[in-house]
Amino acid sequence: MPFGYMGKILLVDLGSGELEERNVPDEVYEKYLSGMGLAARLLYDMIPAGADPLGPDNVLGFVSGLLTGTGSLFTGRWMATGKSPLTGTWGDANCGGFFSPAIKRCGYDGIFFRGIGKSPVYLYANGIKAELRDASHLWGQDTVEAERSLIAEASPTAHVALIGPAGERLSLISGISTDRGRMAARSGLGAVMGSKRLKAVVLDGKKRIRVHDPGAMRTLTKKCSGSVPPSIPISGGMNAMMGILLRVLPTAMAMDGRLVLSMYRKWGTTSLNQMSIEWGDSPIRNWAGNNEDFGLRRSAQVNPDEIRKREKVKYHCYSCPLGCGGICTMEGKYRETHKPEYESVLALGGLCLNEDARSIFYLNELLNRAGMDTISAGATAAFAIECYENGVLTREDTGGLELTWGNTGATVALIEKMVAREGIGDVLADGSKIAAARIGRGSERHLVHAGGQEPAMHDGRSDPGYAVHYSVEPTPGRHTLGSWVYYEMWQLWKTVKGLPKPALFYFKGSKYKADAEKARIAALNSKFMNVVNGSGMCLFGSFLGAGRIPTFAWLNAATGWNRTPAGYLEIGERIQTLKQAFNVKHGIEPAALRLSPRALGLPPQPKGANKGRTVDIEKLTRQYWMEFGWDPETGKPTGECMSKWGLESR
Amino acid sequence: MPYRITENCNGCGACKRICPAGAISGERKAVHAVDADACIECGACGRVCPRSAVLDRNHDVCVMVKRSEWPRPDVSLKSCTACGICVEACPAGCLVMAETPRKGGVDAWPYLKDEKACIGCGFCGGECPAEAIVMRKPEKGEKTAA
Numbered sequence: 116m117p118f119g120y121m122g123k124i125l126l127v128d129l130g131s132g133e134l135e136e137r138n139v140p141d142e143v144y145e146k147y148l149s150g151m152g153l154a155a156r157l158l159y160d161m162i163p164a165g166a167d168p169l170g171p172d173n174v175l176g177f178v179s180g181l182l183t184g185t186g187s188l189f190t191g192r193w194m195a196t197g198k199s200p201l202t203g204t205w206g207d208a209n210c211g212g213f214f215s216p217a218i219k220r221c222g223y224d225g226i227f228f229r230g231i232g233k234s235p236v237y238l239y240a241n242g243i244k245a246e247l248r249d250a251s252h253l254w255g256q257d258t259v260e261a262e263r264s265l266i267a268e269a270s271p272t273a274h275v276a277l278i279g280p281a282g283e284r285l286s287l288i289s290g291i292s293t294d295r296g297r298m299a300a301r302s303g304l305g306a307v308m309g310s311k312r313l314k315a316v317v318l319d320g321k322k323r324i325r326v327h328d329p330g331a332m333r334t335l336t337k338k339c340s341g342s343v344p345p346s347i348p349i350s351g352g353m354n355a356m357m358g359i360l361l362r363v364l365p366t367a368m369a370m371d372g373r374l375v376l377s378m379y380r381k382w383g384t385t386s387l388n389q390m391s392i393e394w395g396d397s398p399i400r401n402w403a404g405n406n407e408d409f410g411l412r413r414s415a416q417v418n419p420d421e422i423r424k425r426e427k428v429k430y431h432c433y434s435c436p437l438g439c440g441g442i443c444t445m446e447g448k449y450r451e452t453h454k455p456e457y458e459s460v461l462a463l464g465g466l467c468l469n470e471d472a473r474s475i476f477y478l479n480e481l482l483n484r485a486g487m488d489t490i491s492a493g494a495t496a497a498f499a500i501e502c503y504e505n506g507v508l509t510r511e512d513t514g515g516l517e518l519t520w521g522n523t524g525a526t527v528a529l530i531e532k533m534v535a536r537e538g539i540g541d542v543l544a545d546g547s548k549i550a551a552a553r554i555g556r557g558s559e560r561h562l563v564h565a566g567g568q569e570p571a572m573h574d575g576r577s578d579p580g581y582a583v584h585y586s587v588e589p590t591p592g593r594h595t596l597g598s599w600v601y602y603e604m605w606q607l608w609k610t611v612k613g614l615p616k617p618a619l620f621y622f623k624g625s626k627y628k629a630d631a632e633k634a635r636i637a638a639l640n641s642k643f644m645n646v647v648n649g650s651g652m653c654l655f656g657s658f659l660g661a662g663r664i665p666t667f668a669w670l671n672a673a674t675g676w677n678r679t680p681a682g683y684l685e686i687g688e689r690i691q692t693l694k695q696a697f698n699v700k701h702g703i704e705p706a707a708l709r710l711s712p713r714a715l716g717l718p719p720q721p722k723g724a725n726k727g728r729t730v731d732i733e734k735l736t737r738q739y740w741m742e743f744g745w746d747p748e749t750g751k752p753t754g755e756c757m758s759k760w761g762l763e764s765r
Numbered sequence: 766m767p768y769r770i771t772e773n774c775n776g777c778g779a780c781k782r783i784c785p786a787g788a789i790s791g792e793r794k795a796v797h798a799v800d801a802d803a804c805i806e807c808g809a810c811g812r813v814c815p816r817s818a819v820l821d822r823n824h825d826v827c828v829m830v831k832r833s834e835w836p837r838p839d840v841s842l843k844s845c846t847a848c849g850i851c852v853e854a855c856p857a858g859c860l861v862m863a864e865t866p867r868k869g870g871v872d873a874w875p876y877l878k879d880e881k882a883c884i885g886c887g888f889c890g891g892e893c894p895a896e897a898i899v900m901r902k903p904e905k906g907e908k909t910a911a
Contacts, residue, residue, distance in 0.1 A: 188848065188894060216853050222802075243787050243803045272858035321786040321805050321856040336894045340846070428866045428873050433853055436846035436895075438872055442864070 117141065118327040119181050119673035120149045124157070125223050125245055127238060129311050130171055130230030134245050139224065145676070146761075148649030149181035149224045151207060152690045154196035157227065158205075159697050166701070168200035168303075169285060169310035171231045177276060177316055178225035179218040180651015182666075183433075184324035185673040186332040188339055189656025189664065191215050191433030193293075194648060195276075199302040200310075201287045201491075201546055202567040204703050205589040205694045206302030207648075210276075211432030211440070212294035214318070215651050217274035221245070221320030232312035237277075239269055242320030250314035254283060257484035258292035261315065270319045277315035278305045279486030284536050285309050287545035288491035288569075296453050296483030297432075297440075302568065302590060303546070305486050327675030335665045335672060342663035343436050347377040351420030354378065354386060355411060358393030362406070362724045367626070369617045372604035372658030376437060379655060382419035383439040384457035389414045391457065392465055395577040395724025399465045400520060401497040402563045402574075402714045405723020409465045416472035417460050425476070426454055432653065439655060445476045452480035455489075458594075461572035462493025463530075467500055468521040478530055485534040491546050494569035496529050498547040499539070501561040507554065514538040566591030566708035573598065576716045576725035579627055579735070583637045586732055587739050587750075589694035591708040595654050597640025599626055599633075605643060606660035610667060610680040614639065629731035634738030642687030646670075649690065689760045692743055692752050696762060705750030709736070766822040767804035768811065770797050773818035780810035780819065785856035785884060807856055807886035835885030836900035840875055844897035847872035851889035851898055859883045 122144075126135045139153070147156045154176040166172035175197040182190040193215035199206025218226060221240045228238075235250040253261045258279040265275050274293065281289035282305030289305030290298045308314075326332050347354075361367070378386035391397040392406050392414055399409045415421070422443070430440030430453065441454035455463075455475055463469060463478045482489050502508040503518035510517065514532070516525040516539070532540025543550045548567045551559040563570065565585040571594030575582020580598030588596050599617075608614040615632050646666065647657050656664055667680040698705065709732060712718075716729035741747045744756035757763045767788075770780070776794040788804045791797030799810070811819040811827020812835065819827040838851070838860060852860050852875050859882035860875055867874040877883060890898035 184853075186892065186894060191849075213849065213853055241787070243800070270858075322803075323805050333894070337896075340894060343846075426871075428864060429847065429871050431847050431849050431872070433849050434894075436848045438847060 116325065117144075118325050118675050119185055119670070120144050121219055121222050121224050121322070121324070123223055125226045125240065127226065127228045127247070128230045129228055129232040129236065129247070129313060132247055134247070144181070144674075146686065147690055148646065148686055150178050150649040150651050151194050151196060152645060152649035152686065153224055154178045154194065155205070155690055155693045155697065157225070158196060159693055159700070161227070161229070162198055164700050164702070166198060168198045168203065168307060171229065173198050173307055174227050174229045175304065175307045175311065175313070176225050176227045177218060179215045181649055182669055182673060183651035184216045184219050185326045185669070186329065186336055187669045187673070188336055188434050188436055189653040190651045191435060192651045192653050193218060193299070195291050195299040195304045197304055197307050198701065199304065199590070200306050201303035202591055202708070203701060204566060204591060204708065205697045206304055207590050208290055208299035208301040208304050209595060209648065210291070210293060210297055210299035211435070211653065212274070212297045213433045214274050214276050214293045216324075216433050217318040217320065219324050220322050221318050222322045226316060228311055228313055231310065235312045235314050237265065237313065237315035237317055239317045240320065241318070242322045253314050255280060258486050259295050259484050262292070262295065265315055265317050269317045273317050273319040275315055275317050278308045279484055281485040281487040281534060281544070282306055282309035284544070286487055286536070287549060288488045288495065289486050290488050292483060292486050296480065298483060298486070298488065300488035300490065301593060326673045328672045331672035332669065335668050339659070339664050340436055342373070342659055344373045344377040344380060346381040347374075351382070351389070351418040351423070354419060355389035355393060358390035361394035365622060366620050367623050369603045369619050369621070370600050372660050375604065375658055376655065379439040380437055382423055383441060383454055385417070385419045385422045385454065385460060387457040388417040388419055388422070388460050391461070393724070396573055397461050397465055398572060398574045398714070400468055401466060401501045401561065403501070404468070405720055405725065407723050409468060409470075413470045414465065416470055417464055417475065421472060422454065427451070430454070435653065435656070437655065443476065445480070446473070447477060449477070449480040452476055453483065455479040458572050459489035459493070462490045466493050466497040466572070467526050469523050469526050470521065471523040474523045474527050478527060481531065481534060487534060490571050491569045492530055492533060494563070495533070495543050495547040495550060496526055498550065498561055498563070499529060499543055500526070502554065502558050505561065507556050507558045507561065508539070512539055563711045563714050564592065565710040568592030570594070570710060570714060574725060575710065575714060575730050576720065576728040579633070579730040580637060580640070582710055582715055582730040582732060583735050583739065584640065586709045587637070587705070587736055588641065589691070589698050596644045597637055599636065602636045602640055604658040604660060606662055607639060607643060610661040611684065627728060627730070629734040631738055634735055634742055637735065637739050638742035639684070641691050642684045645687035645690040646683050649686070688743065692745070692756060692760050693762060695743070695745060695750070696752050696757065699751045705740070706736070767801040768799050768806060768808070768822065769820045770799055770810070771818045771820060772796060773816045775816050777815065779813040779815070783809045783813050783884060785809065805856055807884055807888065809884040809886060812885065834902055835883070836887065836902050837880065837883055837885065838877060838889045838898045839901050841897045841899070842867055842874055844895045845874060846895050847874065848894065850892050850894060851875050854888040854892040856886065856888060857882045857884050860889050
């Protein structure tokens with residue numbers, strides 16, 4: 116009997132309409148965990164080389180995590196996985212809410228879809244039966260409306276993951292929504308779902324999730340629960356001042372995640388809004404600007420206290436005692452929205468020099484309902500604005516929109532057009548890289564991307580770790596896979612002997628030294644995040660630090676395994692190599708995924724918080740590849756490395 | 766080990782109607798059966814069976830209990846962290862999160878929306894990591910706060 120995981124997947128062929136339950140051998144979980152690791156292991160074999168991401172051969176997976184539902188905390192994350200139509204690489208997107216336990220309650224660790232349906236369908240499963248049902252009547256509905264209809268139709272206790280009109284129209288920056296607009300937004304996997312004519316996955320299972328040692332789980336959880344910090348007792352204004360302090364001081368302090376979580380407890384990720392801009396963590400004006408272009412006066416409307424005024428009630432994902440989310444009220448067409456995340460606020464705000472908070476709330480809900488990624492949508496709008504400002508796009512091209520920096524009305528209208536795929540919106544609806552190819556006329560000069568995906572709102576010129584992970588990960592452009600500050604907060608050296616331990620205080624300049632230790636830290640980040648994503652754990656929970664959140668001990672207690680933390684990091688290393696091998700199998704040159712020069716400080720910024728900063732990406736990339744035993748020239752896993760992980764036969 | 770129905774079953778269908786997992790099948794007036802794979806061991810079938818025809822996971826005969834005496838969750842909001850584990854664990858869907866913050870707080874709170882639908886399984890309390898839920902029999906005329 117499996118403990119922690121369910122030991123089974125559901126495989127749905129939308130072409131033939133056949134559904135098949137498959138048992139997964141224990142050995143797979145022992146080598147790859149569940150969640151993303153399980154998906155990587157299965158999709159590496161299942162998706163043929165060169166498969167069209169929007170064709171029948173791509174396989175879209177919805178996976179839970181090994182620790183989900185086991186009595187652990189911060190483990191309510193699920194992931195969508197598949198070959199990304201945006202980047203052509205391994206694609207994944209992570210999301211919270213209540214969909215992760217819902218997968219396991221149906222008796223599965225993952226549900227995988229291949230083929231293309233003849234007409235729109237949705238999957239309904241409840242642990243006893245699983246069937247495809249007609250979804251023609253839902254096609255065209257937005258994510259919130261359609262979710263409501265499905266819950267009314269299927270069961271009041273059902274949990275739903277679904278696409279909106281953006282995914283249906285195959286926007287390559289569309290995602291998958293759950294729980295009234297929480298998005299698994301990245302990698303364009305909404306378009307994969309749309310291409311398969313799969314509107315939704317509706318789950319209403321009740322199965323029990325068994326753990327090996329419930330007593331140990333309870334003891335570990337109780338201890339962890341006690342380390343979750345209370346809300347930070349400072350104002351939003353003071354929070355912004357902290358950003359200024361971080362900018363002007365020549366030294367930095369190794370970050371303790373409890374401080375970050377106490378801010379998230381109070382404001383959620385919006386706590387970063389002004390603070391990050393001030394210290395140089397936020398890209399401004401399509402990565403060409405700096406904090407001086409979007410100072411405290413211009414960013415005043417998104418001060419976290421201002422956002423908090425609209426928060427009706429906090430929103431907690433499954434098994435989260437923190438509650439960084441919130442349900443906010445708003446005026447106008449939509450009366451409620453999930454509290455806009457920092458990422459959305461900056462992409463739709465500072466990146467476009469838009470200082471109007473009301474428009475950010477509106478666009479947040481518009482995009483959540485359309486099922487479009489707020490990061491990529493905002494970044495693509497910023498790209499278009501820069502093109503317009505430089506005469507690459509004309510008023511005729513934009514359908515009359517005066518697409519200038521900070522023109523709120525034009526930015527809103529542009530994104531509305533992207534959602535509707537109208538005029539210039541149709542050109543931009545597949546992200547900035549494809550838009551540049553369609554526009555031509557030298558527009559690629561204004562592009563900022565990694566492997567085709569718009570990087571998130573954390574600037575590698577402030578923390579080079581972000582730039583490294585945007586560039587070297589098999590899923591490029593993702594901000595949730597590592598940075599130097601994440602490593603500081605994870606405190607892995609407390610559980611694994613011999614790992615680098617950052618100094619408590621250090622000169623900021625040392626962050627830019629491209630030494631072998633940095634590459635080692637980046638490799639450790641990737642390995643650890645694979646464990647986190649195999650466990651269904653939340654990145655923010657992991658910020659508590661290894662001494663406080665017992666990720667590895669929970670895994671042992673849930674499964675009955677007896678692995679060391681180093682043993683788990685080894686699993687993470689195996690998963691990373693497998694994902695890299697996935698890319699190589701699909702003809703991706705790892706070096707081609709590198710972040711655009713502008714975002715690497717090439718040339719360096721003449722002023723602002725990141726003045727004169729450049730990331731030595733060449734050296735760091737090479738060293739990172741060597742950490743995994745991949746070819747230092749090409750980034751491809753060597754034959755020796757593949758056989759080390761038992762992958763040579765695939 | 767799932768629950769089981771013995772030959773004592775008279776096919777009244779009470780267990781089939783209450784089973785939140787849809788694990789029980791059988792024709793009216795015929796012996797019913799539990800689908801071992803679907804059974805979640807909530808015990809509701811045993812608590813409603815008038816014929817003592819249900820055996821629990823230890824093969825002990827389940828005793829029928831008057832519905833008004835079934836234990837109900839009592840949530841201590843002082844300890845509750847609003848993590849939603851209890852709500853998700855509830856197989857009857859009767860425990861839900863409020864859409865408004867608790868008094869004097871910012872978090873939502875779990876409450877028994879449909880008291881009549883509660884099957885007294887105790888999964889909510891069993892899974893609560895904060896030990897904030899106690900299952901107890903309601904006093905006469907008492908509405909549980911949970």
